[in-house]
Amino acid sequence: MYKVKVYITLRESVLDPQGAAVQQSLHSLTYNEVSDVRVGKYVELTIKDTDRDLDQLVKEMCEKLLANTVIEAYRYDVEEVITQ
């Protein structure tokens, strides 16, 4: 079994209005040290043992469903879970 953690972020060149709103709210809460905020998505997938290539599988899932690759970038970590 595998735990795959996928991080999806807006590409650098894409405006992030949600991040700007969060930043403004943090400033009104007196956290003026915060100079930039970017908001993304975090997806945890639990994947059963499979014969298919895991890297290939996760990339396909990200590109077909999880991320919009025109405006978003993704990266992921794979952890193997040993069950006894």
Add this chain to the structure above:
Amino acid sequence: MYKVKVYITLRESVLDPQGAAVQQSLHSLTYNEVSDVRVGKYVELTIKDTDRDLDQLVKEMCEKLLANTVIEAYRYDVEEVITQ
């Protein structure tokens, strides 16, 4: 300058309908290996050098604004950025 990466996830005991919907979509795309999906948020904060305690600062921001601690858990990594 610091880059703080905050990961916000629903607590284990809380139902995740968005995750269930993503899982169903992955199954219809033939990715039947996926046995669980949890969807969370990922926030990247850029914080200027400050006299305040960074850990304290990030915890406060998470608890006051970024996470709803009743149903969500958060964790974060801090990276120091050296500018030359």
